[in-house]
Amino acid sequence: MFESVLVANRGEIARRVIRTASRLGVRSIAVYSEADAELPFVAEAQEAICIGPAAPAESYLNTEAVLAAAAKSEAQAIHPGYGFLSENADFADSVAERGHVWVGPSGEAMREMGDKIAARNRMSAAGVPVAPGTTEPVDTIEAATAEAEKIGYPVMVKASAGGGGIGMSAAHDADELAKVFETARTRAERFFANPAILLEKFVPSARHIEVQILGLADGTVVALGERDCSVQRRHQKVAEESPSPAVTPQLREEIMAAAVRAGEAVGYRNAGTVEMLFDTSSGEAWFLEMNTRLQVEHPVTEAIFGIDLVEEQFRIAAGLAPTFDPTNLPIPNGHALELRIYAEDPKRFLPGPGTITTWNEPTGAGIRVDSGYVQGNVVTPFYDPLLAKLIVHGDDRDDAIARARTAVAEFTIVGPKNNLPFFTELLDNPEFTAGEYDTGIIARMRA
Amino acid sequence: MAEVRAEMTANVWKVLVAAGDVVADGDTLVILESMKMEIPVVAEEDGTIIEVLVNEGDTINEDELIATIG
Numbered sequence: 240m241f242e243s244v245l246v247a248n249r250g251e252i253a254r255r256v257i258r259t260a261s262r263l264g265v266r267s268i269a270v271y272s273e274a275d276a277e278l279p280f281v282a283e284a285q286e287a288i289c290i291g292p293a294a295p296a297e298s299y300l301n302t303e304a305v306l307a308a309a310a311k312s313e314a315q316a317i318h319p320g321y322g323f324l325s326e327n328a329d330f331a332d333s334v335a336e337r338g339h340v341w342v343g344p345s346g347e348a349m350r351e352m353g354d355k356i357a358a359r360n361r362m363s364a365a366g367v368p369v370a371p372g373t374t375e376p377v378d379t380i381e382a383a384t385a386e387a388e389k390i391g392y393p394v395m396v397k398a399s400a401g402g403g404g405i406g407m408s409a410a411h412d413a414d415e416l417a418k419v420f421e422t423a424r425t426r427a428e429r430f431f432a433n434p435a436i437l438l439e440k441f442v443p444s445a446r447h448i449e450v451q452i453l454g455l456a457d458g459t460v461v462a463l464g465e466r467d468c469s470v471q472r473r474h475q476k477v478a479e480e481s482p483s484p485a486v487t488p489q490l491r492e493e494i495m496a497a498a499v500r501a502g503e504a505v506g507y508r509n510a511g512t513v514e515m516l517f518d519t520s521s522g523e524a525w526f527l528e529m530n531t532r533l534q535v536e537h538p539v540t541e542a543i544f545g546i547d548l549v550e551e552q553f554r555i556a557a558g559l560a561p562t563f564d565p566t567n568l569p570i571p572n573g574h575a576l577e578l579r580i581y582a583e584d585p586k587r588f589l590p591g592p593g594t595i596t597t598w599n600e601p602t603g604a605g606i607r608v609d610s611g612y613v614q615g616n617v618v619t620p621f622y623d624p625l626l627a628k629l630i631v632h633g634d635d636r637d638d639a640i641a642r643a644r645t646a647v648a649e650f651t652i653v654g655p656k657n658n659l660p661f662f663t664e665l666l667d668n669p670e671f672t673a674g675e676y677d678t679g680i681i682a683r684m685r686a
Numbered sequence: 687m688a689e690v691r692a693e694m695t696a697n698v699w700k701v702l703v704a705a706g707d708v709v710a711d712g713d714t715l716v717i718l719e720s721m722k723m724e725i726p727v728v729a730e731e732d733g734t735i736i737e738v739l740v741n742e743g744d745t746i747n748e749d750e751l752i753a754t755i756g
Contacts, residue, residue, distance in 0.1 A: 590725075
């Protein structure tokens with residue numbers, strides 16, 4: 240195992256990675272922006288280095304500042320968390336060139352998966368099912384219209400280099416496509432500096448199901464179950480669970496095998512997630528994209544498999560075998576839910592930064608809270624609205640839901656707006672409690 | 687005269703109108719950015735912009751005056 244790790248991230252995920260580092264006796268180094276100086280991840284790391292002003296471009300996305308901090312602190316490894324630089328292949332290469340261990344896949348594997356069009360083509364060639372869609376970037380509205388005719392409406396319009404649901408919309412006819420295409424292109428340029436657009440068959444009733452994979456140090460790829468991430472607003476996840484109530488044992492076997500093939504096709508190392516779209520009417524599952532990093536919702540997998548994915552990431556990066564026997568994978572136990580506590584109002588989900596005057600986390604059996612803040616902290620408008628993740632583990636789905644209801648009721652946050660009242664609603668929603676929901680569940684709750 | 691105020695702490699990403707512009711109910715005046723989300727601020731009545739009190743790049747607080755419409 241390496242001696243030290245710099246965590247190139249902030250908030251809950253920085254804190255979570257630091258926790259595992261401490262447990263394993265690995266020296267932890269935090270980097271932070273001027274806006275985050277008071278947050279707990281800065282205090283909890285053994286060393287902390289300020290890397291610039293609040294704006295992400297000047298701090299968390301500033302590769303030179305992060306690398307300078309790594310040099311100064313003699314960090315042996317760098318863990319990128321999720322978001323920010325985690326899927327920046329050039330950064331991963333620079334980290335390795337400067338003699339640090341990158342806790343993640345190679346820059347090459349990230350490049351192959353970072354472009355959604357290239358990734359779809361690559362997966363299709365490897366025998367992983369993909370949804371009908373474009374195999375080349377679509378540059379003009381004329382080309383988009385022609386492709387949409389071929390695929391058949393409705394179509395989903397996406398930024399090929401995109402993520403986080405930004406610049407993604409469905410079009411049901413040519414008029415709507417004209418509107419949506421322009422917006423998608425503008426957003427793709429602004430957020431991802433790449434205007435390439437992808438059109439894909441739009442599935443009206445879909446579940447978002449993803450598979451956790453680990454590419455081990457010896458090259459073996461293993462799949463550790465699925466997560467259902469269908470509770471979404473603005474194409475962003477709000478709650479996740481594992482196992483998925485929609486996945487039958489046979490489908491599970493198929494998607495685990497597909498995910499392993501996907502990883503093997505690109506020689507994948509470290510933790511990754513194969514995202515799939517599940518059509519609730521046909522029962523088919525299609526490859527959507529691969530996230531070449533740790534996911535926000537990784538704790539639901541940890542809860543049911545009883546492993547620490549960050550520890551496994553460290554071990555893989557250090558060239559060590561996993562903590563479990565890869566020929567005899569751990570058997571999942573019970574059911575886990577994750578609720579993302581966001582600083583946003585529970586009705587329209589609009590962001591609401593502010594000062595936290597009260598913060599009381601629930602505790603108890605089967606309850607885990609990964610939070611980025613403590614009482615007295617200021618939640619600023621500069622970063623994403625995630626305040627904390629509430630992870631609940633139960634003997635079965637009903638037990639997990641019951642524990643989640645109690646935990647939500649016990650969680651008190653005063654100051655910034657927050658979506659805890661939304662979860663009270665969700666946990667009593669008949670579609671959710673029956674496990675029979677799709678990605679439209681929040682829209683229906685708010686209709 | 688109508689006052690347009692910020693619903694939340696945010697950064698001003700785009701200012702789309704200036705004093706003297708004629709606007710209609712529903713027109714976007716300013717686009718704010720907060721927590722990685724774009725939030726359009728729209729006119730809630732027809733009128734003429736009297737004053738725009740924010741500039742692109744400003745950080746504004748909840749309830750701060752953005753523009754006045756007469």
